[in-house]
Amino acid sequence: MGWIQDLRGKNVFIAGSKKNAGKTTFMNYAARKLKDCRLALMSIGIDGEESDGIFANPKPRIMIEKNNLFLCSENELAASGTQYEILKAYPFRTALGRPVLARALRRGQAEISGPENNSQLAGLIADAREHGAETVFVDGAADRITHSATIGNAVLAYVARIEPENISSAISSLNILAASSECGLWNDGEPAKSCSIRLPGAVTESRAERAVSEYFASLRKTGNAIPGMPHASRPALIADNPACIFLSWQAWRRLAAKCDIFFLSKTSSILLIINLYNVDKADFERRFCSAGKCKVIYNPYAG
Amino acid sequence: MIKAREFSEFETFYALYKPLTVYGRAEKEKRRFFTDKSELENELDFIDAIKSLVAAKAVKDKLRHHLRNIPLIKADNPIESSAAELFLVRKFLMNVKAIFEILPESTRNIFGAVWGSSALLALLDKGGRGEAFFIADCYSERLAAKRREILAADIKLKSLKEKRLREISSRYGFDFSDRDFLIILDKNFASFGEQHDLYAEPHDFGRLMIKPVYGNEYLSLAAERERLRAEEAVLEKKVVDQLIYAVNADRENLQLYIEAVRRIDTAVEKARLAIDMDMTRPEINDALPEISETGNTRGSIELKNARFIPLEKSLQKTELKYMPFSASFASRINILHGSNMGGKTVALKTFVFFQLLAQSGFYVPAEYCRVSLFNDICFIGGDGSASAGGLSSFGIEMNDFIKACGKLEKGPTLFIMDEFARTTNSEEGTALLSAILGWLSQRSGAFVFLATHLAGLEAPENSSWFCMKGFDRAAFGTYFEEHSSADLEEKLRRINRFMCYEMLNVSRESESRDAVKIAGILGVDKEIINLAGKIIADRKK
Structure with missing residues (x-):
């Protein structure tokens, strides 16, 4: 007890x-x-x-x-x-x-x-x-x-x-x-890094997928990075807090496979x-x- | 008025004004604009009365503590009957009394702070413990007796319960001392055989939720306790009704306290600002300035070392110097010429800022200040935005001007005009502005402070002309040659360093030709600057 x-x-x-x-x-x-x-x-x-x-x-x-x-x-x-x-x-x-x-x-x-x-x-x-x-x-x-x-x-x-x-x-x-x-805690005052995706509000499967796709598409255009690079180059996805996650467990795992998830508060x-x-x-x-x-x-x- | 507030950045200051009570904050939101001299003098008297007290930190802290603790009560209608309202009224009275006690009698009299609720507070204090309030036994002997019965029932219930739990513990080994129920396996419960002191219901497959059965005596007593509690609630309600009746009988006093608190709160806050910002009491003219036919002036508006707080605060963050503003306005028509970036707009802003401060019942940040009272302040001028409702900036100006003229019927009106008609051609602009100034000079309720670039204005007699002193060319000449390249911030710093932001009273329209020089400092190509200089020289010839 x-x-x-x-x-x-x-x-x-x-x-x-x-x-x-x-x-x-x-x-x-x-x-x-x-x-x-x-x-x-x-x-x-x-x-x-x-x-x-x-x-x-x-x-x-x-x-x-x-x-x-x-x-x-x-x-x-x-x-x-x-x-x-x-x-x-x-x-x-x-x-x-x-x-x-x-x-x-x-x-x-x-x-x-x-x-x-x-x-x-x-x-x-x-x-x-x-x-x-x-x-x-x-x-x-x-x-x-x-x-x-x-x-x-x-x-x-x-x-x-x-x-x-x-x-x-x-x-x-x-x-x-x-x-x-x-998941890590993201310091809100920290300047957004080039490898971060800020997703305010509800994190749904469609919003998360769109944000991640746009991020990688943009990287492909600039040629700075491509998907599948070593772990260090994985983007950080920053959500408000765990209550904003509206994903199934499978969708969470797919998202977590592509990026590191952080929260502003938890x-x-x-x-x-x-x-x-x-x-x-x-x-x-x-x-x-x-x-x-x-x-x-x-x-x-x-x- | 809204445009004038925006133009003068008055809200930047107003945001620093933070009354502590809900009554003071409501007063703040009214944004009162005093147009009656005696009312304004009264408001300023309140600040005077409290300023020396607030200057002592200990007194200020005590006053602010009690003001902050004053809750909202609504005494304009009979107060509803509830214990929470009694709590609020008592807390209100405690803090009002404490505030009144801090103030000397003479100050109390100024604020109408007359205490007369000792009997009511003493009555409510019977249920008080610190700031907390409860319906105490002493309010009703019947209530006290009922509570004694409940206490006796509670003791008996506790005893019965503990006895039964001890029996269950010794018989079955279950400890219910700090829980209401247990989840156990079906088979364990079955092993106890027939029993009457445990209640069981299915929890899920294979498990039961069990609770102690306390017996008939316990249940009867618990029901009796419920009945006693219901009777207690009725008696409590009676007490609350009686106390609220006493509160409502004193409602007239409560309303007077609310008014006094509102005045004290706003005065304490205005005095705090006056001390923190080194402000002085403005003097108030009886009428607008006027120059008589014999040349004597009456009721001039004066500002001596006036500090435009929004600008002063923003310059504090940079290395740029802030120069206080001094001016005397003896006539109703005032025309200001001057260099680009020479401070004309800041002069207008400072003037409006002081007028708003004074007529809102504040002290002012100046060594000396005397103002006249206006019914309205009308700002007529570009705000940089392209258009509104399809009107061009010229159209907006004309619209503002027409509206402002309409206000003249209601009383003295302050016209603030920043580069009026600057977007039309200079010939028509000059003609229109000259005509407007002539027309306004015939209206005894109009006071004009105008900043303009337009040359050749035909201003009426008894107009006052001012110019901004402008750029110190000689001092800047050598420096600029040696420091020709810099970023924008440095360029602005240079202009600030060599610009004299001083308003001079001049006899007529004066020349102010710093625009080309300043364009050069800001980085316009030297060839263009030289060519512009040559064109000016040729025209002079």
Whole structure:
């Protein structure tokens, strides 16, 4: 369980492979394990409702321990099961109303919420820290891994629900996440080199192929280099962050065969929380190429 | 006005003006332009009142800290009933009180900063801890009693839960102390046989999710706790309603505080800029300048060592020197001639910049400054862009001029004209401009500051003529021979070094013939330069 203790002091962003992947279950689990630590709990989007708004599946409530901090909409605060003190009320409003940073004066359940963009999120995390939060958990909407890449001292906990029905697509996403963890970080201030391809925004298969083809066509014209030259002459493809990658695993491999992939920002620390449902661990491992620099945790709730 | 702001790069300065409260920022966005002398003097009095206080760093830091902490409350309508609003009102009052306490009584009076909410703040402070706010037990005995019941239920629930978890642990070896559920193999669960203290549901093929069953006593108590919590919420709502009622009863005071905070915030920020940029209070004339028939002048506009901040800041980054600007405008029609690159446009920009600063209620970066008040500032001149809406640059100028004339009906109007009619032939341009100047001189509300190259203007009587001192030919002569090749930056540096950016009051249109020389410095072929010189000499003969 050392990996849970490693979350102390971090900003833990919880993302998931799909809706109902188990993100909130994981947050509740990790929060219980870190009960001697002052936590702040918030989300991107709505969390803590009894059922999710899309599929109406039952969702675990968020249990707030005494003295922990939580972000909640003004409207939901009065309906929470905890007694609270308000530490900060924010001037912006989300669909649920004005967010309020509160401290639990008594243990109880609450519906946590959060901002809608990164700059607001950074401010909220800073406020939570200022009010004594040691570890911050941000429960994210499905597949929101962007946030963790842009905020410091972050750990991305990626919760994957692996079932026979989704094993191929889920493993494809995990493979890309793992491969991304091994990609270099590109310094944005660095002048673009002649052997670099900057691809801002979404990296789709067609955009990536076009950019790489244009690069090599241009090189052929100028005669500086040709495809198939030694590794040192491979171009660098620079994407914004791993969340911008919209490729299948096969397409990623084709791209990675032609160029070295870099990111302007990415999370340095990634936990892959693998919950297997009717899938044998050995089967999964056979298909999962490599964890890269990610730490893999299988079925953490097993007794 | 927008063109005048753009021309004078006023926004470069305005961006440095950063009020700290949401009320101050809203005031900034209004971009007030004072046309009433007493209102403007009041605004400047606010800066005067706070400037000496802000000069002391400790006081300035305290004021800025509390201003920065003032949250937005909307007191123009009754405040909604919520705990978050109470938090905001309390935080607002705490910081307002602290700011008022920093200010001496005389200063408070100037800003209308009269504190009268001690009772309300004391009431809200009962739920305060630092800046945090909570619905404290002391607001309602019934609420306190309800919370005691909840606490007792929580203790009992905890005890029941711990007892059951100890039993499960000893019976099955499962530790639920820091988790709600476990995933175990089917076969392991089957081995326990009949049991009633674990709930199991399928997790996937071969595994179950198990949870503790806490028993009927626990469930009944948990339901009771839910009921107590719902009653607590009703009591909390009552307290919030009562407190909000007290807040709304004091709304008139809150509105006065908001006004005072707005004035203090903007004055503190304007005073900070005045100190940081070594600015002085402008004097305000009662009327536009005028020269009487006996030749006496009244209400002249004066600038002494005026610094055009946008240019001064950009030159600080280079080795180029910046020369402050001094001028006195005694008449309403002012014509400026001068060398190419001699600073005519900068003179116009400086004038507009100071007028905007003063009429926006700022101190000004000058040793001395006296301005008149205008209803509007109209810039008429090329901006380098080719056309707008199909109009040529000449068409745009005429359009601007017609619009500006329309504003004369509303009050004194400042006409700033940079190389007016420069794109048409010089004969017609001169005639048109002469006619315009004559026409404007008959309008008592018109003040004109015009920079032009056109020769032979027929300006009305009582016009003032200025010229830029221009190029120091003698000093430059020797130097240029020895340093004939250089890059553009060096060439500009040379021009700057030998150009006297000084505005001189002259009796009539003066000659300014530096264009050929400057073309030579910028690298035009010597043969062309010599030929141009010869043509000028021939024409003189």
